[in-house]
Amino acid sequence: GENVEQHPSTLSVQEGDSAVIKCTYSDSASNYFPWYKQELGKRPQLIIDIRSNVGEKKDQRIAVTLNKTAKHFSLHITETQPEDSAVYFCAATNTGFQKLVFGTGTRLLVSP
Amino acid sequence: DTAVSQTPKYLVTQMGNDKSIKCEQNLGHDTMYWYKQDSKKFLKIMFSYNNKELIINETVPNRFSPKSPDKAHLNLHINSLELGDSAVYFCASSPDGRGPREQYFGPGTRLTVT
Secondary structure (H helix, E strand, C coil), rough: CCEEEEEEEEEEEECCEEEEEEEEEEECCCCCCEEEEEECCCCEEEEEEEEEECCCCEEEEEEEEEEECCCEEEEEEEECCHCCCCEEEEEEEECCCCCCCEEECCEEECCC | CEEEECCCEEEEEECCCCCCEEECHHHCCCEEEEEECCCCCCCCEEEEEECEEEECCCCCCCEEEEEECCEEEEEEEECCCCCCCEEEEEEEEEEECCCCCCCCCCCCEEEEEC
């Protein structure tokens, strides 16, 4: 079955810096890669996703890149702000019924 | 207006008890899920239903029994609760369509077993 590894587990940056979180997956049939943000005590919420027919996707300060050959994908956050502080999860799935396999999460702390 | 709602938000109970968590979505989605998030924040799927039919059943003890009375509701019943069941349980839903879609999570139910 699918296995998703995520690094780093914690990431501390200064406000305005960039943050990069990396994930690798094992199942070459995976074709959908969402990223979820979970603030303390809240529900996970989708912030960006990418499908296997696209190499990069951008939404304002957030971008995701996908390397299918290497089976890894990354989240890039530019000009970080304190409100970006949260736990970020990557995930992968290859089934029509959307069995998402989540990474272990990255706790991002943005200091003012 | 809440898209995916769960009740209760907090549940504190003793070992050996039986409890239920309810989930409802008003998004018209066809697929619903239960996830467990443990103290280390690992998020793992437990079950998934599509139009009231069980389609994903991970390696979960059979003390856990999901029930979907209609496609807008997915409840989780847990028998003989154990300390290790303490976690946050999230319900989620997603629409059918060509390829995987965004999953919308409920607010979570924090279960504490003492």
